[in-house]
Amino acid sequence: MKSNYVTEAINLKSYNLNDADKIILMYSKDSGLIKGVAKGIKKPQSKLGARMDLLVANTLQLLKGRSMDTILQAQTVNNFRKTREDFDKLMLSSYISELVVNFGEGSESASKDIYDLLYKALNRVANAADKKDALIAVIKFQLKLLLIMGFCVELDTCLCCRERVLDEEMFFSSQMGGIICKECNETLGVRLSMHYKIRDFLQAMLQFDFDYESDYDRKATEKVCQVCFDLLDEYIKIHTNKRQKSAKVLKELVTA
Ligand SMILES: [Zn+2]
Incomplete structure (x- = not known):
């Protein structure tokens, strides 16, 4: 052996x-x-x-x-030296790290993909020029980790009628993990409305390679990034509740 x-x-x-x-x-x-x-x-x-x-x-x-x-x-x-000199970078890196702790159990078969994603995200946050740039790295990390773990956010078609959403206005359900069209939402009543520009931005963050800097990266504002971060974080919190509990048990076992 x-x-x-x-x-x-x-x-x-x-x-x-x-x-x-x-x-x-x-x-x-x-x-x-x-x-x-x-x-x-x-x-x-x-x-x-x-x-x-x-x-x-x-x-x-x-x-x-x-x-x-x-x-x-x-x-x-x-x-990741530059992260240690900046409070925002440290908080965002700790957030990334916490997600991996909560999601990581049982991910062995995808460990290379997750490791590479984690490394790239921490490196990009460390070298970010400003908070917006750091937030973009975290948003990409959130979306791509969800994709690897099989909890991908639905951004193309309405979760109710399965039609592509082409209107300027749509809604986002954190519970269901995706977008709802205006018509379906008349009966569903999801409160969080979403502009198509936010949807398009999230789509780009999910689809493009981690290191590729698109027009979306350049044109995004810190405010837009913060809205997207919060929205994804809420979805993640709902879907990792169970995983977080098992991570807590693990921690108790280790520290006992
Ligand atoms: Zn619909």
Whole structure:
């Protein structure tokens, strides 16, 4: 049996194990969420040091254990330095990280896609010129993560009548996860109205490659981005409620 393995992973959370050691919850490229013990991390002469800080991407060598693996070596790939100097960037990166903690359980088969998306989003937030730019990265992350996890937001056709929505005005249901046309909403009564320009913007954020900067990226305002972020966040909160509860149980097990 092979007891050592190498993977790339991003630190998402850490828990105290005892006076000297910590458990690091990471998202890895090869096997999704993993936990590793960072031995002696609380001692000043620790070899792992700042590499085990939250929101750092490392290439790791781990020793397989019965219940938990031990981190033998870490080499930093990216510490997203500019995020650590900016409150907004730190909050948005923590949000991204929290989503991966909540969504990550059972995502092993998609771990490479999720890891790449997580890395790109954290990197784009770190290097964002302003808050709008950082929000765009988070919106792309929200939409693409939902797509990978099978909770994609419906932006083309009305969730009731399944017709393409071509009117300027439509409605968005966070409960149902998509758009509702004006006619259907007369009986449904969803309160959140949505302009087609917002819908088109979200469509572009979902469809284009993460790194592709379209006209939509350039023309968006911070206000529009904030509206889209809030709308997606509400949908995510409704659909991850169950997952968040199981993540909480995991945390309690780890810290017990
Ligand atoms: Zn309809």
